Amino acid sequence: MERIKPRTLSGFMELLPARQMQFERILNTLKETYALYGFTPLDTPLIESSEILLAKGGGETEKQIYRFQKGDSDLSLRFDLTVPLAKYVAMNYANLSFPFKRYQIGKVYRGERAQRGRFREFYQADIDIIGDGSLDITNEAEIPSIIYRAFTSLGLQRFKIRINNRKLLNGFFELLGLKDASAGIMRAIDKLDKIGADKVRAILVEDEGLSAELADEILRFITSEDKIGTLSQYTGKCALFDEGAEELRTVASYMTEYGIPDDHFEIDFTIARGLDYYTGTVYETMMLDHPEIGSICSGGRYDHLAEYYTEKALPGVGISIGVTRLFYVLGEQGYLNDAIVTAPADVLILPMMEDGKAAASLATYLRGCGIRTQVYSEKKKFKAKIGYADRLGIPFAAILGEDELQAGKLSLKNMATGEQQLVTREEAAEIVRQAMALKNNEKPIKE
Amino acid sequence: MERIKPRTLSGFMELLPARQMQFERILNTLKETYALYGFTPLDTPLIESSEILLAKGGGETEKQIYRFQKGDSDLSLRFDLTVPLAKYVAMNYANLSFPFKRYQIGKVYRGERAQRGRFREFYQADIDIIGDGSLDITNEAEIPSIIYRAFTSLGLQRFKIRINNRKLLNGFFELLGLKDASAGIMRAIDKLDKIGADKVRAILVEDEGLSAELADEILRFITSEDKIGTLSQYTGKCALFDEGAEELRTVASYMTEYGIPDDHFEIDFTIARGLDYYTGTVYETMMLDHPEIGSICSGGRYDHLAEYYTEKALPGVGISIGVTRLFYVLGEQGYLNDAIVTAPADVLILPMMEDGKAAASLATYLRGCGIRTQVYSEKKKFKAKIGYADRLGIPFAAILGEDELQAGKLSLKNMATGEQQLVTREEAAEIVRQAMALKNNEKPIKE
Numbered sequence: 096m097e098r099i100k101p102r103t104l105s106g107f108m109e110l111l112p113a114r115q116m117q118f119e120r121i122l123n124t125l126k127e128t129y130a131l132y133g134f135t136p137l138d139t140p141l142i143e144s145s146e147i148l149l150a151k152g153g154g155e156t157e158k159q160i161y162r163f164q165k166g167d168s169d170l171s172l173r174f175d176l177t178v179p180l181a182k183y184v185a186m187n188y189a190n191l192s193f194p195f196k197r198y199q200i201g202k203v204y205r206g207e208r209a210q211r212g213r214f215r216e217f218y219q220a221d222i223d224i225i226g227d228g229s230l231d232i233t234n235e236a237e238i239p240s241i242i243y244r245a246f247t248s249l250g251l252q253r254f255k256i257r258i259n260n261r262k263l264l265n266g267f268f269e270l271l272g273l274k275d276a277s278a279g280i281m282r283a284i285d286k287l288d289k290i291g292a293d294k295v296r297a298i299l300v301e302d303e304g305l306s307a308e309l310a311d312e313i314l315r316f317i318t319s320e321d322k323i324g325t326l327s328q329y330t331g332k333c334a335l336f337d338e339g340a341e342e343l344r345t346v347a348s349y350m351t352e353y354g355i356p357d358d359h360f361e362i363d364f365t366i367a368r369g370l371d372y373y374t375g376t377v378y379e380t381m382m383l384d385h386p387e388i389g390s391i392c393s394g395g396r397y398d399h400l401a402e403y404y405t406e407k408a409l410p411g412v413g414i415s416i417g418v419t420r421l422f423y424v425l426g427e428q429g430y431l432n433d434a435i436v437t438a439p440a441d442v443l444i445l446p447m448m449e450d451g452k453a454a455a456s457l458a459t460y461l462r463g464c465g466i467r468t469q470v471y472s473e474k475k476k477f478k479a480k481i482g483y484a485d486r487l488g489i490p491f492a493a494i495l496g497e498d499e500l501q502a503g504k505l506s507l508k509n510m511a512t513g514e515q516q517l518v519t520r521e522e523a524a525e526i527v528r529q530a531m532a533l534k535n536n537e538k539p540i541k542e
Numbered sequence: 543m544e545r546i547k548p549r550t551l552s553g554f555m556e557l558l559p560a561r562q563m564q565f566e567r568i569l570n571t572l573k574e575t576y577a578l579y580g581f582t583p584l585d586t587p588l589i590e591s592s593e594i595l596l597a598k599g600g601g602e603t604e605k606q607i608y609r610f611q612k613g614d615s616d617l618s619l620r621f622d623l624t625v626p627l628a629k630y631v632a633m634n635y636a637n638l639s640f641p642f643k644r645y646q647i648g649k650v651y652r653g654e655r656a657q658r659g660r661f662r663e664f665y666q667a668d669i670d671i672i673g674d675g676s677l678d679i680t681n682e683a684e685i686p687s688i689i690y691r692a693f694t695s696l697g698l699q700r701f702k703i704r705i706n707n708r709k710l711l712n713g714f715f716e717l718l719g720l721k722d723a724s725a726g727i728m729r730a731i732d733k734l735d736k737i738g739a740d741k742v743r744a745i746l747v748e749d750e751g752l753s754a755e756l757a758d759e760i761l762r763f764i765t766s767e768d769k770i771g772t773l774s775q776y777t778g779k780c781a782l783f784d785e786g787a788e789e790l791r792t793v794a795s796y797m798t799e800y801g802i803p804d805d806h807f808e809i810d811f812t813i814a815r816g817l818d819y820y821t822g823t824v825y826e827t828m829m830l831d832h833p834e835i836g837s838i839c840s841g842g843r844y845d846h847l848a849e850y851y852t853e854k855a856l857p858g859v860g861i862s863i864g865v866t867r868l869f870y871v872l873g874e875q876g877y878l879n880d881a882i883v884t885a886p887a888d889v890l891i892l893p894m895m896e897d898g899k900a901a902a903s904l905a906t907y908l909r910g911c912g913i914r915t916q917v918y919s920e921k922k923k924f925k926a927k928i929g930y931a932d933r934l935g936i937p938f939a940a941i942l943g944e945d946e947l948q949a950g951k952l953s954l955k956n957m958a959t960g961e962q963q964l965v966t967r968e969e970a971a972e973i974v975r976q977a978m979a980l981k982n983n984e985k986p987i988k989e
Contacts, residue, residue, distance in 0.1 A: 096849060096850070098849075098850060098851055098852065098853070099593055099597045099850055100627075100851070101594065101629040101630075101632040101633040101848070101851040101852070102591065102594065102629075102633065103587060103590070103629070103633070104587060104588075104589060104590065104591060104615070104617070107587040107589065109585075109586055109587060110585070111634060111637055111638075112582045112584070112638070112644070113971070114816070115582070115583055115584060115585060116582065116583065118585070119583050121584075130886075130911070130913075130914055131909045131912070131913075131914050131915065132915070132916065133886050133887035133890075133914055133915060133916025133917075134886060135562070135563065135886035136561040136563065136566050137559070137562060138556075138557070138562060138565070138566075139550075139554075139556055140550060140554040140556060140663050141550060141588065141649065141663065142551060142554065142608075142651075142663065143550070143551065144549065145545060146546055147548065147549065150546045154747050155871060161589075161610070161612055161617075163608070163610030163611075164610075165608055165653055168551070170551070170608075172763050181548075182548040182549075183548075183556070185548040185560060186548040186549065186550070190558055191558075191559070192930055192933045192934050194918075194919075194920065196886060196916065197559070202588065204589075206613070207593055207614055215905075216587050216588065216589065226920070227558070229920070231919040231920050231921060233898045233902075233917070233919040236902070237902070237905075237917065237919075240902075240906065244909070304964055322709070329666060346571075348899075349898070349902050351898060351906075352899045352900075352902035352906065353902050353906055354906040354910075357956075376649055401548075402543060402544055402545075403543070403546055404547070404548040405545065405547060405548070406545070439580050439581060439582035439643060440580035443580075451680045451793075451796070452799045453686075453799075455680075455683070455684070455796050455799035455800050456799040457564055458684075458692060458800075459687065459799065460801055461800040462578045462691070463801075464580065465578070466578075466582060467577055467579075468578065468579070469579065469580025470580075470680070470684065472678040472680040472681055473673070473676070473677075475679060484641055486639045487639050491684040503559065507846055512696075527948065
């Protein structure tokens with residue numbers, strides 16, 4: 096028979112079992128966190144009509160889309176979870192209750208040029224709160240709380256959530272008489288972290304044609320220590336600025352009540368998150384020790400979720416985590432906690448006799464106790480059997496031989512310590528349960 | 543702005559929130575059950591190279607495949623989870639421990655003609671045990687235990703697992719001297735349930751050219767009451783038959799130890815499950831009150847998982863549940879249990895004052911207790927707020943007004959009974975936790 100060399104497409108993450116268990120733990124933690132905040136899970140098709148998916152049209156994204164013909168249909172694979180949400184909300188408007196809070200964790204597709212750490216198939220983990228006509232600012236205040244709980248539940252501690260407000264930013268340029276130059280100014284101040292204040296100032300003056308005074312004023316504003324205090328200096332000069340300042344104050348005032356420590360949150364006037372989609376609060380999340388990774392959770396407030404499908408005003412606020420890339424980066428940096436349970440079972444039963452019925456019976460009992468149990472049924476030598484438990488990292492081996500059967504017991508071996516004890520199945524279940532409860536306290540990320 | 547009517551492609555299941563919660567419960571129950579048996583989760587790409595996916599080639603499936611070009615690549619969407627598993631095992635052979643037990647629950651794609659209850663995108667929930675060179679028969683005995691626990695955990699009771707053995711069947715035809723007619727005979731006896739013994743007999747004689755005696759013998763064999771007893775009548779005449787009989791006896795002998803009640807299991811000599819893939823035990827699962835649905839969980843033993851990719855002998859045994867179709871059918875038959883928790887939150891907090899900080903603080907506390915909590919932040923009348931909890935089926939409303947705040951308490955309203963009590967947040971958490979523990983005992987299927 097002619098054989099084909101098995102391979103997985105480049106840009107598609109496919110993990111070995113232990114790594115996959117770590118990835119699943121991360122997805123599950125995100126699901127649980129999103130659910131704690133009252134978001135409902137959604138699952139939309141991976142394929143949509145191209146007409147629907149590309150309603151917005153144009154841009155860099157369109158080139159990357161997996162688009163194809165099937166019969167008479169022009170189809171595309173989803174490239175994010177926002178467009179399918181917009182379709183869903185517009186389509187099911189009459190059957191939804193607003194504010195509509197949904198989470199979706201699923202794969203999306205972008206045919207990017209393959210390179211290390213770039214994926215063509217990757218998971219996004221999104222939440223959005225959609226209002227019907229309006230949406231209160233306190234929804235924007237709740238988002239950092241979700242980001243904080245999500246990452247700390249994963250085990251990450253050294254991160255900071257940065258927020259800004261697009262109204263404030265646009266209002267600030269407007270009140271300086273620089274409305275038309277705002278895009279160029281934004282691009283320049285976005286580089287502050289990387290190139291420093293002097294170089295940003297030079298760009299503002301030389302490339303953007305600002306006066307030295309205006310450039311200084313902008314730099315003073317964005318680098319001010321007391322950000323909330325700085326806002327009051329400009330109050331009353333521009334309605335848009337005042338609105339943004341008020342929103343930012345409100346959002347910031349909720350951080351304590353939403354359980355976010357001061358050192359995990361800051362206002363940062365340099366954050367813009369793209370130039371046209373977001374209209375209010377915007378969010379970024381940086382790993383303190385790895386700013387080079389960029390934001391690991393971003394989003395913001397927008398005014399028109401589904402304008403391509405409905406005339407209804409559907410404002411919203413949402414964030415997204417690119418889980419596949421985050422997982423890859425965490426792995427590269429050695430942040431994945433290998434102490435979490437990655438074994439497929441808590442107990443491996445080793446039947447030492449021809450007849451496996453006692454093993455089957457013990458397995459049925461342990462599974463009834465909620466213990467993940469595997470029976471090693473192959474007719475191999477003891478060394479091969481116990482070696483299997485060892486290689487897979489299964490924490491306990493339950494040995495069932497003549498002696499054990501006659502005593503109505505089993506030998507439970509703790510694979511880590513080597514300790515072995517003759518116990519009843521009830522005792523075994525209790526020992527395993529306690530050990531696993533401890534192990535399951537481990538978080539998937541370890542700094 | 544020109545708007546596009548939002549729609550979802552036909553043949554693609556997209557659920558409203560409450561239904562989606564029911565579907566998630568079913569997927570989670572299957573995951574938990576598979577994990578209890580020591581299967582490890584796998585997640586392979588939805589897109590594979592067409593060369594890999596179609597290595598086997600030909601057949602009805604190939605016409606249904608979503609296949610397309612992207613750049614220089616000829617790509618296809620997976621149409622099952624078995625071919626990707628074969629690729630994965632062949633590719634990662636050196637890094638896996640055998641027997642390799644994996645589960646995978648994921649979407650697959652088949653461009654079938656759209657019709658009611660037929661899906662082009664649907665979930666399969668598969669488990670497979672893959673051996674390296676050999677795989678003990680007791681693995682085949684364990685499979686019905688997994689099927690039984692999976693369906694009873696979902697809440698289904700009135701079903702029966704039917705098993706047969708392909709060696710036995712092929713051996714039987716061989717010992718009757720009917721080896722070459724076996725395909726036609728199988729097709730005929732497969733119809734026994736539908737058309738009855740007389741018509742099957744007529745087909746065997748008239749269409750297949752069997753003598754009346756042989757036709758009678760076949761019918762006596764497949765309809766015998768004492769199936770295990772019947773086997774001994776034919777022992778010693780054909781090695782293949784004897785081997786199959788021995789395997790079937792072994793599998794049947796384990797059912798009690800694997801926790802399967804007698805009335806949920808039977809041997810059925812009419813089951814073949816296709817003609818060329820399976821080589822040993824085969825499984826079907828029928829709903830007693832809905833035989834018209836066909837098998838809701840099927841599979842069997844095979845000898846060559848990855849023969850198109852590797853020369854290694856990789857025998858295995860596996861089963862698959864078509865979850866999307868099953869969910870659709872259960873919904874049609876009214877089997878979905880609406881008493882399970884389908885609300886996005888356990889508690890909806892209604893802040894009755896302008897400032898929402900007390901609500902934020904309460905939400906943070908309740909979430910810390912593991913209670914799914916949503917804050918209703920819109921500035922609406924009380925009736926609109928409480929109506930939102932009502933429509934979403936949220937079991938508890940926590941009302942926070944001036945009086946409650948001054949007392950350092952909250953008014954907890956049980957939405958089902960209308961009962962309202964002034965309690966501390968600790969008391970509220972305890973009341974909600976107890977109520978939800980009860981509600982979470984409900985299973986997703988109710989007969």
